[in-house]
Amino acid sequence: MGGIYILIDVVFKKSVTPVLLLIAIVISLYYASSNVHAADETNLALNPSQTDYPQVTASYTCGCDNVWNVVNGIISYTNNPRDRWTSYYSGSATDWVAIDFGSPKTFNQIKLYIYDDGGGVMTPASYLIQYWNGGNWVGLSNQTKTPATPQAFLNTVDFDKVTSSKIQIIITHTSGSASGLVELEVLLHQTADDIAASAMMAQIEQLPIQAAVSLTDKPTITAARAAYEHLTVNQKSMVTNLSKLTAAEAAIAALEEALLPKVKDVALLSAFSNAAGNTITLTVSSVLDVTYSMQADKFQVTANAVSIPVTHAVYDSTDSNHQTIKLTFASPVLMNATMVTLSSQSGAFKTNNNEINKTIPSRAVITFKNLDLSLDNRIGIDDVVRMIVNPALQIDVNQDGIFNQEDIVMILRQISVQV
Numbered sequence: 001m002g003g004i005y006i007l008i009d010v011v012f013k014k015s016v017t018p019v020l021l022l023i024a025i026v027i028s029l030y031y032a033s034s035n036v037h038a039a040d041e042t043n044l045a046l047n048p049s050q051t052d053y054p055q056v057t058a059s060y061t062c063g064c065d066n067v068w069n070v071v072n073g074i075i076s077y078t079n080n081p082r083d084r085w086t087s088y089y090s091g092s093a094t095d096w097v098a099i100d101f102g103s104p105k106t107f108n109q110i111k112l113y114i115y116d117d118g119g120g121v122m123t124p125a126s127y128l129i130q131y132w133n134g135g136n137w138v139g140l141s142n143q144t145k146t147p148a149t150p151q152a153f154l155n156t157v158d159f160d161k162v163t164s165s166k167i168q169i170i171i172t173h174t175s176g177s178a179s180g181l182v183e184l185e186v187l188l189h190q191t192a193d194d195i196a197a198s199a200m201m202a203q204i205e206q207l208p209i210q211a212a213v214s215l216t217d218k219p220t221i222t223a224a225r226a227a228y229e230h231l232t233v234n235q236k237s238m239v240t241n242l243s244k245l246t247a248a249e250a251a252i253a254a255l256e257e258a259l260l261p262k263v264k265d266v267a268l269l270s271a272f273s274n275a276a277g278n279t280i281t282l283t284v285s286s287v288l289d290v291t292y293s294m295q296a297d298k299f300q301v302t303a304n305a306v307s308i309p310v311t312h313a314v315y316d317s318t319d320s321n322h323q324t325i326k327l328t329f330a331s332p333v334l335m336n337a338t339m340v341t342l343s344s345q346s347g348a349f350k351t352n353n354n355e356i357n358k359t360i361p362s363r364a365v366i367t368f369k370n371l372d373l374s375l376d377n378r379i380g381i382d383d384v385v386r387m388i389v390n391p392a393l394q395i396d397v398n399q400d401g402i403f404n405q406e407d408i409v410m411i412l413r414q415i416s417v418q419v
């Protein structure tokens, strides 16, 4: 605290011997050290300029003193400099000194530097501190006065943190004497735990709100959690905005969850085997994720009740819609098959909106032999016409329950590619 003088020769007004001088130095060192605030403890009452806020007033001030002396940052109990407010000649049993901060301030400690000249100005009988709650003057909660009864020099009052724009100190004078104050300090006194908890809360406050969290915030959120876990139990109990951290963590968990593939039904629109009998072409209802490694062993094919191992499952690069899968076999195993079924397990393929197929139960694959109704080893328009006109021959390709234009279009595609 720059600018503070600790001069206590008033205590030793009589002849100051070298021993008393030594005592005076020791005492002044004691008061100097007890007056050191933690770096972040600002005296909220300080106003050496005597203008604007904080503003200090009193019920009465001796004409020889100045009430602004109690907020000037100087602590001098001597006449050099003369630095005090006194109620000398007020004639009242009590007087008050009030500080108006001009705006709400948060504090939990007040220090009174009491002037006592051992004569006309004595340590008060008692003092009462109140804060303005916007409508009334009210007492401070959980006050601890050190010392319990007033004494000359420093008196410290600790209490629960309060936010207020004004305080007043009502002083009851010692009978027959006036009271005096050299300085009044209003502080937000912080313990090491307070400082640790405040730093943690500031770190949490920097986090984005839940709705604004993105995955790039994860390192910041993880760091905040690590810092919180590093606190002691007592420090943790003082962190009042932990819910913001847990909300940010929940947001990260939700974003990461959204990245995981969802298992969804993906409709299989058509399944045709080719004339050569070595390929089944599957068309699915969704656009495929071509970066996903398809799982050939998750497709099961049986031909005339015999299980056929699928050698490869590949994306059909000729399909610009990216909805076609080709299953290939080492030999023309399906060439003459008429009863081919296909099933697949979940995870066989993935769509580009991050959906993995659910298990597809056994369904018929339409073989070359199923379509070559004219038995001439080619699929021609005559085969298709024959199917259209004979309901018994119609194939519901997409298995949606009806045979209609959609099915016919898919069958017509077999003509061009498999003649």
Ligand SMILES: [Ca+2]
Binding pocket: 069, 070, 071, 072, 073, 074, 075, 076, 083, 084, 182, 183
């Ligand atoms: Ca002062």
Ligand SMILES: [Ca+2]
Binding pocket: 371, 372, 373, 374, 375, 376, 377, 378, 379, 380, 383
């Ligand atoms: Ca034919």
Ligand SMILES: [Ca+2]
Binding pocket: 396, 397, 398, 399, 400, 401, 402, 403, 404, 406, 407
């Ligand atoms: Ca259909």
